Structure formats: C-alpha cells, structure tokens
Amino acid sequence: MHLPDFKVAKTTTKSDYKKVNYQLDKKYQNYFANKKCYLKTYGCQMNEHDSENIKGILEELGFTFTDNYEKADLILLNTCSIRENAHNKAFGMLGRIKHLKSSKPNLIVGICGCMAQEEVVVNTIMEKYRFINFVIGTHNFYDLPNVLIKSVKEHKLQVEVYSREQDLFEHVPVDRASKIKAYVNIIYGCDKFCTYCIVPYTRGRQRSRAKEDILDEVRKLKEEGYKEVTLLGQNVNAYGKDLYKDYSLAELLEDVAKTGIDRIRFMTSHPWDFTDKMIEVIAKYDNIMPSIHLPVQSGSNRVLKLMGRRYTKEQYLTLYHKMKETIPNCTISTDIIVGFPTETEEDFKETLDLVKACKYDNAFSFIYSKRVGTPAAKLKDDITKEEKENRLYTLNDELNRYFLLNNQKLVGKKVKVLVEGLSPKKRGEYYGYTDTNKLINFTSEEDVVGKIVSVVVTEAKTWSLDGKISE
Numbered sequence: 001m002h003l004p005d006f007k008v009a010k011t012t013t014k015s016d017y018k019k020v021n022y023q024l025d026k027k028y029q030n031y032f033a034n035k036k037c038y039l040k041t042y043g044c045q046m047n048e049h050d051s052e053n054i055k056g057i058l059e060e061l062g063f064t065f066t067d068n069y070e071k072a073d074l075i076l077l078n079t080c081s082i083r084e085n086a087h088n089k090a091f092g093m094l095g096r097i098k099h100l101k102s103s104k105p106n107l108i109v110g111i112c113g114c115m116a117q118e119e120v121v122v123n124t125i126m127e128k129y130r131f132i133n134f135v136i137g138t139h140n141f142y143d144l145p146n147v148l149i150k151s152v153k154e155h156k157l158q159v160e161v162y163s164r165e166q167d168l169f170e171h172v173p174v175d176r177a178s179k180i181k182a183y184v185n186i187i188y189g190c191d192k193f194c195t196y197c198i199v200p201y202t203r204g205r206q207r208s209r210a211k212e213d214i215l216d217e218v219r220k221l222k223e224e225g226y227k228e229v230t231l232l233g234q235n236v237n238a239y240g241k242d243l244y245k246d247y248s249l250a251e252l253l254e255d256v257a258k259t260g261i262d263r264i265r266f267m268t269s270h271p272w273d274f275t276d277k278m279i280e281v282i283a284k285y286d287n288i289m290p291s292i293h294l295p296v297q298s299g300s301n302r303v304l305k306l307m308g309r310r311y312t313k314e315q316y317l318t319l320y321h322k323m324k325e326t327i328p329n330c331t332i333s334t335d336i337i338v339g340f341p342t343e344t345e346e347d348f349k350e351t352l353d354l355v356k357a358c359k360y361d362n363a364f365s366f367i368y369s370k371r372v373g374t375p376a377a378k379l380k381d382d383i384t385k386e387e388k389e390n391r392l393y394t395l396n397d398e399l400n401r402y403f404l405l406n407n408q409k410l411v412g413k414k415v416k417v418l419v420e421g422l423s424p425k426k427r428g429e430y431y432g433y434t435d436t437n438k439l440i441n442f443t444s445e446e447d448v449v450g451k452i453v454s455v456v457v458t459e460a461k462t463w464s465l466d467g468k469i470s471e
C-alpha cells in the first residue's frame with residue numbers, strides 16, 4: 001500500500017529517474033483472456049494518450065474492450081482533477097458502478113489518472129468506496145498488471161500511488177485511437193506551480209524524454225503511415241531543461257521536422273518559456289503547423305501575479321505579435337479562467353480587452369475551480385457564482401465573435417486539410433483539420449480519408465468551416 005501525499009509531491013526535487021524498457025512478465029500474458037474492459041478517459045490529451053498505453057498494456061494481458069460498462073469484467077476510470085466538475089463526473093460514474101457491482105460481485109473496478117494522486121480522493125475511496133479493487137497513480141501506471149492481478153488474488157482494495165516520480169518507461173505497448181494522427185510524449189510533469197493548478201501535484205516534476213526516443217517514435221509513426229504527430233507535455237516549452245545543456249524545444253522541433261512527417265503540432269506552451277528561436281523554427285518548416293496554443297489565463301497583471309504566471313499582459317502581447325509577424329498565417333488559441341479569487345470587474349474588463357487585442361481563433365474558457373492543496377485555495381473566493389457565470393457568458397460571447405470573424409475571412413480561400421474521416425453529422429461529407437487547426441466539413445467525390453487535400457471554404461461558422469474539395 002502506497003498512499004499519495006501532496007507535501008511529498010510538492011517538495012520533490014529533480015530525481016535521478018532511470019530509463020526502463022517496459023516488459024510484461026511472460027506468465028501474465030493473456031492472463032485475462034476472454035475478459036472485457038471498459039476504459040473511460042477524462043481530462044486532457046495527456047490522459048488520452050496514457051489511455052492508449054493502458055489499452056496496449058491491457059491487451060497484452062488478454063483484454064478486449066467494450067463501450068458498454070455493464071458488459072465489462074474490468075472497469076477502469078482514467079481520471080482528471082483539473083476542475084471540480086471532472087471530479088463530479090468520475091464520482092457520478094462510481095455511483096453507477098457501485099450499483100452494478102452489487103449484482104456482479106466479480107467485477108473488477110480500478111481508478112487511475114490524476115484523481116488517484118489526490119489525498120482527498122484516496123481518503124474518500126478508502127472510507128466510502130471500498131468496493132473499488134485498486135487505485136494506481138500516474139507515476140506507476142506501468143505497474144498496472146501487478147496491481148491488477150494482486151487485487152484479484154487478494155480480494156481487497158489495493159492502493160498503489162507514489163507521490164514521487166518513478167522511472168521513465170520506454171517501449172510501453174500502445175493502441176492508438178487514430179491511424180492518421182498520433183500523440184508523442186516529450187515531457188512529463190510540470191514545475192510551474194501556477195497557484196490555482198493541481199497538475200504539478202498530480203504529475204510531478206518536469207522530466208524530458210530523451211530526444212533519440214522521441215525521434216525514433218516519430219520515424220516509426222511515419223513509416224506506419226501516420227500523417228501528423230502532436231508533441232505532448234504540460235509545458236512543452238520546458239523540453240530539455242532537465243536533460244540537456246543546449247537542446248531545447250526549438251532543436252527538437254527542427255529534428256522532428258527533418259524526419260519529413262507531414263504535420264507537427266505541439267501542446268501546451270507556457271508563454272514564459274517561448275523563445276525567439278522556437279518561433280523562427282516554426283516559421284522555417286512547412287511541416288510545423290502554424291497554430292499555437294498559448295494560454296493567457298487573464299488580462300489583468302494583478303491577477304496574473306496572483307496566479308503565479310510569471311508574465312505580464314504586455315509581455316504576452318509582445319510574444320503574441322512576434323508570433324503573428326514571424327509565422328505566416330499563424331493562428332493562436334488560448335485558455336482563460338474567470339472568477340479567480342479577488343478578480344474585480346475592472347480585472348475582468350482587462351481580460352476582455354486582451355481578447356479584443358488578440359482576436360483568438362479558438363479558446364477554452366473556465367470558471368475558476370478551487371483545488372484542495374493549491375496555494376490559491378487559501379485565497380478568499382469572494383465572487384458570487386452568479387457573477388462568475390455572467391463573466392463566463394460575456395467572455396464567451398466576445399470569444400465567439402472573433403472565432404466567426406476569423407473564419408469568415410477564409411471564405412473563398414483554399415485551405416490544406418488532413419482528412420480524418422466521414423463526417424458523423426452529414427452523410428457523404430468528410431471532415432478534417434486545416435493546417436491552422438480549424439475543423440472543416442467538406443464534400444468530395446473521391447475517398448480522401450487519411451490524405452492531405454486542398455479544400456475551398458464555402459461557409460464560415462463559429463466553430464467550424466464548410467467547404468468543397470478543390471479540383
């Protein structure tokens with residue numbers, strides 16, 4: 001039994017983690033033959049990609065997968081802690097599972113992901129959700145086979161959650177959701193400790209993957225026919241700092257570009273670490289997509305300081321303009337939090353002004369959610385729920401206006417689209433993403449799935465474009 005401890009999670013210094021090749025103990029191969037798993041993923045792309053690895057691991061154990069949790073022998077929830085509603089969703093699901101388990105006592109139930117790293121969550125599980133078979137943390141999910149099998153053999157709740165980073169695993173089996181685009185981890189964890197954010201506690205300190213391993217993975221994906229890779233990390237711009245003297249995201253992007261893979265994206269970028277060299281490299285290579293996710297969080301310097309974001313509105317705008325001027329056709333998206341403790345109407349107006357200045361192409365907006373254990377949780381949350389909702393509503397109105405205006409500028413123009421499949425909404429139409437990361441539905445006589453094609457934009461909507469394939 002290992003229980004999570006935020007104090008340890010917070011104080012860990014750079015650990016001497018080893019690189020280890022994942023290998024399943026032969027005796028466990030197909031141990032669960034003919035068993036079905038329902039794997040539910042909450043949260044960000046990092047969790048989505050972890051789930052692709054978890055799927056790979058479980059397949060070696062013999063599992064197949066089902067979309068119906070009532071038919072499953074194993075239910076595994078890969079959870080997210082970022083906001084309270086992510087918690088509520090997972091606990092809501094646990095309520096339904098508890099009901100199912102009363103009629104299916106052999107059902108195995110496991111929790112992994114970021115919520116598993118939280119003391120409050122694990123304490124609640126140990127008090128009120130003892131029907132769960134195992135809890136496994138983000139730092140040791142590679143040990144899933146052992147924890148799962150132990151929980152089955154011993155018939156009692158296993159909690160295996162390490163607060164400190166463990167070894168860095170390579171060659172973990174993977175079952176990717178797409179055959180066209182793929183996620184590639186480049187850096188784990190986060191050292192930024194923005195005051196509202198739980199990620200540094202649930203994902204540990206920054207650990208970069210060796211460049212050779214990343215480049216090998218990209219080359220292999222290209223050989224397998226993948227068209228796009230997204231380099232993943234909570235703050236990809238910190239890549240290399242813990243591992244190399246003069247090899248950063250700029251050099252990595254350049255080396256990945258040279259593999260010749262058609263499209264490269266990366267996320268997420270913290271404005272603080274964005275260097276001029278990175279901007280130059282993005283501008284130089286056609287296969288690095290001109291679309292950057294650059295979370296700003298707030299337009300008020302006072303709030304940014306309280307958030308611990310380490311940049312001012314002015315510095316952000318300078319960076320923004322540098323990107324727009326240097327990278328042809330560059331689109332920029334962002335994340336914004338409203339209702340951070342003490343945010344005044346004036347602070348909020350500054351956020352609206354920043355949105356007006358940046359005219360974002362896409363954005364994710366959130367109401368501040370207090371996370372236990374983070375520094376901001378100690379600040380007085382003095383804004384009413386109604387006020388927070390009003391601010392979100394006003395913000396979204398403003399954001400949406402620019403999404404539409406930007407999209408309207410593309411009508412009549414030709415855009416390059418990586419086609420992902422047949423549109424789930426309209427029969428006979430295809431959908432894909434432009435180089436600038438805009439969703440487009442379009443008509444084509446020919447089957448173009450998996451190809452990069454030219455499409456003429458015929459109509460602009462707020463969150464997508466319509467078009468027809470260009471001859």
Ligand code: SAH
Pocket residue numbers: 082083196197198233234235268269270295297335336337366367368369370371
């Ligand atoms: N590493 C990324 C963000 C990851 S979390 C970055 O720093 O850019 C994704 C987004 O969730 C954040 O950008 C932020 O806008 C939002 N978020 C994080 N913690 C939150 C909280 N406690 N309440 C509301 N939104 C939050």
Ligand code: SF4
Pocket residue numbers: 190191192193194197198199200234235270
């Ligand atoms: Fe959270 Fe800040 Fe790290 Fe992003 S950079 S994951 S918001 S602590």
Ligand code: F3S
Pocket residue numbers: 042043044045046047079080081082113114198199202203
């Ligand atoms: Fe959620 Fe963890 Fe990602 S908290 S947003 S799943 S890193």
